[in-house]
Amino acid sequence: MANHPVVKLENFGKVYVGSEVEVHAVRSVSLEIQAGEFVAIMGASGSGKSTMLNTLGCLDRPTSGKYYLDGVDVGTLGRDELADLRNEKIGFVFQGFNLLSRTSALENVELPMMYARPGMRNSEQRERALKALEQVGLDDRASHHPSQLSGGQQQRVAIARALVNQPALLLADEPTGNLDSSTSIEIMGIFQSLNQRGMTVVMVTHELDIARYTQRMVVMRDGRIMRDEQVTNRLTAAEELQKLRQEQQAVQLTT
Amino acid sequence: MINATTIRIATRALRRNTLRTMLTMLGIIIGVSAVIAMVSIGQGARAQVEAQIASLGQNVILVMSGNVTRGGFRMGFGTAGTLTLEDYDAIRREVIGVNRASPEVRAFAQVAVGNQNLNTAILGVSADYLDLRSWPLRGGENFTGQDVRNANKVALIGKTTADTLFGDSDPVGQIIRVKNVPFTIVGLLGAKGMSMSGSDQDDTLLVPYSSAMKRLTGGTFLRSMTIQAATPELLDNLKEQISDLLRQRHRIGADRDDDFIVRTQQEITDMATSTSKIMTILLGSIAGVSLLVGGIGIMNIMLVSVTERTREIGIRMAVGARGLDILLQFLIEAMTLSVAGGIIGIVLGVGGSRLVSSKLQWPTLISPESIIGAFVFSAIIGIFFGFYPARKAAQLDPIEALRYE
Numbered sequence: 001m002a003n004h005p006v007v008k009l010e011n012f013g014k015v016y017v018g019s020e021v022e023v024h025a026v027r028s029v030s031l032e033i034q035a036g037e038f039v040a041i042m043g044a045s046g047s048g049k050s051t052m053l054n055t056l057g058c059l060d061r062p063t064s065g066k067y068y069l070d071g072v073d074v075g076t077l078g079r080d081e082l083a084d085l086r087n088e089k090i091g092f093v094f095q096g097f098n099l100l101s102r103t104s105a106l107e108n109v110e111l112p113m114m115y116a117r118p119g120m121r122n123s124e125q126r127e128r129a130l131k132a133l134e135q136v137g138l139d140d141r142a143s144h145h146p147s148q149l150s151g152g153q154q155q156r157v158a159i160a161r162a163l164v165n166q167p168a169l170l171l172a173d174e175p176t177g178n179l180d181s182s183t184s185i186e187i188m189g190i191f192q193s194l195n196q197r198g199m200t201v202v203m204v205t206h207e208l209d210i211a212r213y214t215q216r217m218v219v220m221r222d223g224r225i226m227r228d229e230q231v232t233n234r235l236t237a238a239e240e241l242q243k244l245r246q247e248q249q250a251v252q253l254t255t
Numbered sequence: 256m257i258n259a260t261t262i263r264i265a266t267r268a269l270r271r272n273t274l275r276t277m278l279t280m281l282g283i284i285i286g287v288s289a290v291i292a293m294v295s296i297g298q299g300a301r302a303q304v305e306a307q308i309a310s311l312g313q314n315v316i317l318v319m320s321g322n323v324t325r326g327g328f329r330m331g332f333g334t335a336g337t338l339t340l341e342d343y344d345a346i347r348r349e350v351i352g353v354n355r356a357s358p359e360v361r362a363f364a365q366v367a368v369g370n371q372n373l374n375t376a377i378l379g380v381s382a383d384y385l386d387l388r389s390w391p392l393r394g395g396e397n398f399t400g401q402d403v404r405n406a407n408k409v410a411l412i413g414k415t416t417a418d419t420l421f422g423d424s425d426p427v428g429q430i431i432r433v434k435n436v437p438f439t440i441v442g443l444l445g446a447k448g449m450s451m452s453g454s455d456q457d458d459t460l461l462v463p464y465s466s467a468m469k470r471l472t473g474g475t476f477l478r479s480m481t482i483q484a485a486t487p488e489l490l491d492n493l494k495e496q497i498s499d500l501l502r503q504r505h506r507i508g509a510d511r512d513d514d515f516i517v518r519t520q521q522e523i524t525d526m527a528t529s530t531s532k533i534m535t536i537l538l539g540s541i542a543g544v545s546l547l548v549g550g551i552g553i554m555n556i557m558l559v560s561v562t563e564r565t566r567e568i569g570i571r572m573a574v575g576a577r578g579l580d581i582l583l584q585f586l587i588e589a590m591t592l593s594v595a596g597g598i599i600g601i602v603l604g605v606g607g608s609r610l611v612s613s614k615l616q617w618p619t620l621i622s623p624e625s626i627i628g629a630f631v632f633s634a635i636i637g638i639f640f641g642f643y644p645a646r647k648a649a650q651l652d653p654i655e656a657l658r659y660e
Contacts, residue, residue: 059573059653080577087575098570098657102271112574114260122260161574 004071006169006200007033007056011065014051014223025051027223028065033202035168038195040211040231041204043220050173052220053204057090057171058082070168087115091162095174097154099146105157106142109133112165132160136190152183159190163199170194172203176210182244188213189237213237265588268560279556280596282549283636287600287629288607289542294625295608297535299618304527310447310456311520312388314354314487316494318346318501319479321514337514340468340475342504346482350496352489356482357381360467366460367432368420375416376459377433379467385411387483388447395427395442398463406465410438413459414446431460436470438462490519549596550636557589557644568648569656582649589641590634597633601626 009031016023026048033039043049054060055067058074061082067074070089077085091112092098099108109129113120120128133139136156146154155175162170172191176184192213195201203214211217212235219227269276311317320338343358360379365372382400385392398409410431417426430437438460447456468475484493494517501515561568568581605621612619 054654057573059657080579083572083575083577086573092573094657098566098573100567100570102267111571115571115575115577115580165575 004068005032005034006037006070007031007202008068009055009062009065010067012055012062012067013064014048014055014060015063024223026055029223029225030065031218031225031228033200035200036195036198038191038201038213038215039203039218040214040216041202041218041220042206042208042211044206046222047220048223049204049220051223053171053173053202056169056202057092058085083115084117087112087117087165089168091159091165091167091170093155093158093162093170093172093175095177097146097151097158097178099154099157099161101146104143104145105133105138105149105160106130108146108157109161109164111161116165128164129160132164133157135163135194136160150183151179152186155179155183155187156190159187159194163194168200170199170201172201174205175203176205176207182241182248184210185237185241185244189241192237209235261584261587262591264584265591268564268588269591275556276592279552280592280599282552283546283593283596283633284549284600284603286542286546286549287597287633288602288604289545290539290629290632291601291604291621291625292607292611292619293538293542294535295604295619295621296611296617297531297538298622298625299608299612299620301528301531301535302620303618304531305524307448307450308520308524308527310388310450311523312481312483313520314484314490315387315520316482316484316490316497317479317516317518317520317523318482318497319516319518320477321516336476337505338477338480338501340464340477342501343477343480345500345504346480346497349500350482350493352485352493352496354483354485355383355387356480357384357387358464358477359479359481360464360472360476361478362467362471364434364471366416366420368429371420373416373419375413376454377467377471378459378461379464379471380461381464383483384461384481385444387481390447391445393443393445394425395440398441403463403465406463406469408436408438408466408470409441409463411442411444411461412440413444413457413461415455415457416460417443433460433462434471438466490521494519546632546636550593550640553589553592553637554640554644556592557585557641558647560588561585561644561648564648565651565656565659568651569653569659572651572653573657578649581651582645585645585648586638586641589645590637593633593637593641594630597630600633601629604629 009029012026012029012031013024014026016025029052041049041052051060055062056069058069061075061077069085072085074082074085100111106126106129109132110125113125113128130139130142133142136159138153138156138160141149141153146157149157176187179187188210191201191203201214205211212231212233214231215234216230217227218225318338320336340358343356347353347356357380362377363374364377365374382398382403384390385397392411393414398407398411401407402409410433412426412431420426420431421429426440426443429440431440432438444457444461450456482493482497484490498513498517502513505514507513571581605626608619608621611617
């Protein structure tokens with residue numbers, strides 16, 4: 001990896017011009033995320049974290065300041081170039097999974113490669129999609145449709161889809177928001193293991209116990225960064241999962 | 256970018272709502288099949304008329320007696336009796352560039368063979384008449400110029416008349432009585448079919464015009480003349496020569512209308528086909544309107560589809576689809592709809608016109624042009640009416656689209 005940071009925000013600001021008032025969603029934020037980091041962006045609703053995520057994900061451009069993604073100045077790019085950048089450098093994982101229904105898991109994972117430039121042969125797409133599914137432990141469910149999968153499995157398909165183009169940055173928007181606690185820990189485990197293998201992960205969440213699986217916490221309020229610190233008492237998904245299982249067993253024993 | 260995958264995506268999206276897809280296609284199916292069926296009926300009618308006119312002969316000019324207006328009613332052509340045999344002789348003598356010519360005298364009379372009799376059209380013509388009209392003989396021989404000069408009692412018998420009077424036996428050499436005058440049948444005519452006015456041209460007896468005048472009609476008035484130009488280029492010049500000559504002979508002043516009609520074959524063709532041309536255009540445009548309505552149906556359903564699938568569009572954009580990718584996706588979908596509808600419509604249209612020609616005995620003509628035209632037009636409709644919804648999809652904001660419930 002080059003010596004520049006994956007994410008570099010310089011005095012980033014975002015203003016939404018409404019019919020009556022201007023909303024300053026983010027005011028002059030500067031932030032650097034190095035390759036291989038695992039960052040949680042936290043904040044209450046209205047704190048500007050969604051705007052941060054949309055900008056980091058190249059879905060939107062800053063109104064002031066600069067955003068460099070992997071060394072590329074995003075602010076100067078047009079719609080098509082932003083699309084290409086999303087395709088090449090970013091993997092999205094959403095709260096609501098956002099899989100295409102009535103399309104198999106495998107085809108969902110193939111989706112980003114369909115828009116890759118230059119294009120790829122179908123056989124290569126299939127191969128890479130299967131490999132990505134294998135990484136999240138779902139290669140045996142490749143032909144299942146989203147409706148035939150559990151929430152956790154659907155989110156894993158979404159992660160496989162995010163990984164398939166080998167992005168520089170994996171962005172997750174409340175990835176555990178729709179999941180129960182043990183499935184949430186499993187998903188965090190996947191993120192942790194991906195991060196261990198060098199993937200840069202940025203996750204937006206409002207849950208503190210989920211943020212504790214990451215390395216670094218960025219807390220936002222009213223469009224500004226309030227705190228930016230390393231996670232001290234970091235949780236490991238494998239351990240937590242074991243603990244949870246034991247607790248559940250204990251409950252079952254008593255009842 | 257249009258490849259097997261994009262087409263597979265389009266067909267899958269369409270299969271998701273089979274009923275809706277079928278109903279949307281129905282507009283195009285009805286439009287295309289109507290266009291094909293209507294145009295084939297119109298063209299069939301036209302081809303039939305053209306074939307009938309071609310049966311008049313080649314490079315032919317028709318000269319007819321003018322109309323008589325009697326009590327406010329205009330009688331049919333030839334009723335005025337203004338053309339005479341002398342006019343015919345003058346044309347043969349003075350007009351340059353005539354290849355063949357024949358006067359026509361017509362009478363309806365009873366003909367009898369043995370105890371069989373029937374009413375038929377007796378046509379008095381010259382010996383050139385068969386060559387003029389490219390009318391083949393099936394048996395026997397044509398009468399000769401000698402027969403015409405001598406007003407001999409010889410006749411050529413039409414196929415229908417021969418079948419009625421003689422059945423299977425050979426009519427050549429037999430005697431047929433026309434108004435009790437015995438004529439010798441010297442030749443049997445080949446089948447000529449229906450005339451433009453729908454009468455059976457084979458229900459006839461051809462005799463030398465001299466004989467017809469002398470023994471059947473009396474007088475030297477002609478119904479019409481058929482004149483063949485030596486080359487097609489001469490037709491217009493010939494027409495002028497004939498008009499001038501006849502005006503002079505009939506002493507018609509410069510300010511008065513002709514008492515005769517001169518028409519080249521081309522003019523007759525134009526007149527006769529103009530009706531069927533108008534019919535074809537009329538039917539075709541009615542069918543075209545229904546095709547247009549079908550196209551609007553496609554646009555409507557594609558707009559609904561874009562709204563329904565806003566989230567899908569957002570997902571595709573988030574993983575890197577450009578506006579153009581989304582545009583093409585929906586455009587291909589609309590085109591698949593209209594082209595599939597077009598193909599089904601072509602099949603139904605061809606089947607429909609076959610049915611019309613077999614059940615109603617109408618002549619139909621399915622030209623490859625109308626099939627290709629219908630196919631291309633339905634594809635264009637898909638592009639045209641699919642473009643607006645597709646562009647709407649392509650211009651969605653990915654953030655809004657992803658948030659759409």
